[in-house]
Amino acid sequence: ITDEFMADRLSWRIPRLEFSGTPLVDVVLMFNRHNRQQLILGDAALADLKLSGLLRANNIQALLSLLSNQFQIQADFEGPDQIVLRSRM
Numbered sequence: 001i002t003d004e005f006m007a008d009r010l011s012w013r014i015p016r017l018e019f020s021g022t023p024l025v026d027v028v029l030m031f032n033r034h035n036r037q038q039l040i041l042g043d044a045a046l047a048d049l050k051l052s053g054l055l056r057a058n059n060i061q062a063l064l065s066l067l068s069n070q071f072q073i074q075a076d077f078e079g080p081d082q083i084v085l086r087s088r089m
Contacts, residue, residue: 024049042084
């Protein structure tokens, strides 16, 4: 049995986080509860940004892609466990 096989079989246990006009500060808190890598708002103006969507709690990369593509937010990796979010505008 491979690690990939086991991850696939256990994927149902990973919660999906659903957002509907949810402030980014709350989205960050939800993701931080489920991941070793912690998101940090490096720009206080981002806190009230509203997000809508459905993402797996362990899929930080999907969230970072959404933030980059839709909201011009960059992710700066500071150490192995911290990702600082900053506006590119």
